[in-house]
Amino acid sequence: MKIIVCIKRVPDTESRIKIAEDGGSIDPSGIKYIISPYDEFALEMALRMKESAGTGEVVVASLGDAASTEQLRAGLAMGADRAILLKGVPSADGLATAKALTAGLAAENADLILTGMKGVDNDQQQVGPMLAELLGLPCITVAASIEIEAGVVVAHREIEGGVEVVEAPLPAVIAITKGEHEPRYPSLKGIMAAKKKPLAESDAPPGEPRVRVQALAYPPERPPGRIVGNGVDAVPELVRLLHEEAKVI
Amino acid sequence: MKVLAIAEQREGALRKVSFETVGVARNVAEALGGTVEAALLGGPGAANLAGDLARFGAAAVHVAEHDAFAHYSPDGFAATLAELIRGGSYFAVFFPASALGKDLAPRVAAKLDLPLATDATAVALNDGELHVTRPVYAGRAFATLVLTADTRLVSIRPNVFRPTESPAAGEVKALAVQGSPDTWRVKVREVKAATGGTMDVGEAPIVVSGGRGMKGPEHWHLLEGLRDALGANAALGASRAVVDAGWRPHAEQVGQTGKTVSPQLYIAVAISGAMQHLAGMRSAGTIVAVNKDAEAPIFKVADYGLVGDAAEVLPRLAEEIRKVRGS
Ligand SMILES: Cc1cc2nc3c(=O)[nH]c(=O)nc-3n(C[C@H](O)[C@H](O)[C@H](O)COP(=O)(O)OP(=O)(O)OC[C@H]3O[C@@H](n4cnc5c(N)ncnc54)[C@H](O)[C@@H]3O)c2cc1C
């Protein structure tokens, strides 16, 4: 079975986000970049599926500039067999990204394409299902676990107040959320091996984005709050404030 | 010019976010001098709900009824809505950024080759162009977007917009279901209910979240007591430390790698307030923190803080809230 995992280079979640002088993007200086966390969960799932099947191929793919090579190598170090860098600049237009990924990955004819539930940069939660539609494949989103049963993928999805067990015929696109297994750390051997694994590059410029960032701004400051008091004795006053001042209960 | 709002029902009742999508659509339509239509997909009898959408301003309600639509069907819903939007010359279409809407909107966008902005927290019409504001970097910045297409697809974050009533005709129009259950490829085998209640933390107007300071899952009944005191609109949330420890499911995690929430009231109990947690909840209306450490960073974003031991404070808090709510 061939599994492609789409991984995106994003700022580390600890990063301080500073808006650049153009007012529409972030200042990349001082930011550490990582594989988007949900994409790491997806890669971990793919590697486990290959390991338990004892056969198969795991391919990591990313649309980005040359810097994304760092995340692809990290994916290879975790255990992926090869990598594909689709050179192009992702934008706020998820559909443009999905089109570029489609153009770059369709010929791979993968059995399974995994994406993260969302990229933790723009938090769009779009690209997985869009990719599926463009490729004409079924799609399951927010999957916390997946299993393959005779040509069918079965996923556990997180829904309000429960878990939904859903199936779709292969090939399929699955957007992954946090599952049971933490992503592995690459071993030293893995890191060495990654240097020799194939990394194919091709140009895949997404078309003109149809979602334009007009402005980027910091969130509004919250007005300063206050400590109502200490211990159980302060509870009635807290509840009074919530009822009479904030009017939320 | 027409603006379309996608409504959402569950078990034969409209979800509150449906009024929010209709309300946002109405504001945009009024600024354009246009009209609002709504679309509702559901099981037999769904058309009976059209009146409620009309109260908030829907001049027409397109209703697709099908046995298989009593529950969400990704393929069936996407194909049916795409057909309506394709022929409708809408200026914009507003989806709920609920669990359902987050799954549905990107599929529709790809089918129609239209750009989409998800999870909007503000929508404005400036010089005839739609400006959509949404959080990025888990709320550490807000991007204002312009979509260049004849029909703009936008999903709106639940609980953020405040719809007001403004009755319109709400004429029911039958919407043809596209395809049939045997052509829809994604199939639900089974739904397992969790213990958390049926309100998703991402959509609940009130959230009660617990952190590592709760000291173990056996103490969650204290948080459940508070949630119950707050009524059916309240949901439980958790910090990542709690989820990583296996005390609560990931579906309840609030923060950068969990859900980003904007409830009217967020109560953080025994949560320190790490940056990744704050990212997920700082846009809440009112934030209350209960923590035994007066120096905990959570107090910096809390509107009201209470320094104390959760085990002592929570039962009393639930009791006093019940008194005020008369429940
Ligand atoms: C990539 C990445 C992503 C992350 N994503 C998230 C995320 O999505 N969500 C998230 O929450 N975190 C996230 N984190 C983790 C985050 O950095 C913190 O580690 C986590 O939020 C801490 O959880 P906590 O506040 O429950 O625990 P702690 O930081 O251990 O805080 C426990 C608090 O409980 C208080 N306390 C102890 N006993 C009591 C008592 N009896 N009564 C009252 N108070 C008491 C303590 O004073 C303390 O403030 C992420 C981290 C990384 C690196």
Ligand SMILES: Nc1ncnc2c1ncn2[C@@H]1O[C@H](COP(=O)(O)O)[C@@H](O)[C@H]1O
């Ligand atoms: N530039 C990209 N390169 C590779 N995969 C991507 C890219 N952008 C998005 N994805 C995939 O799509 C998922 C959802 O992204 P998004 O719609 O941006 O939240 C991510 O978790 C990735 O798996």
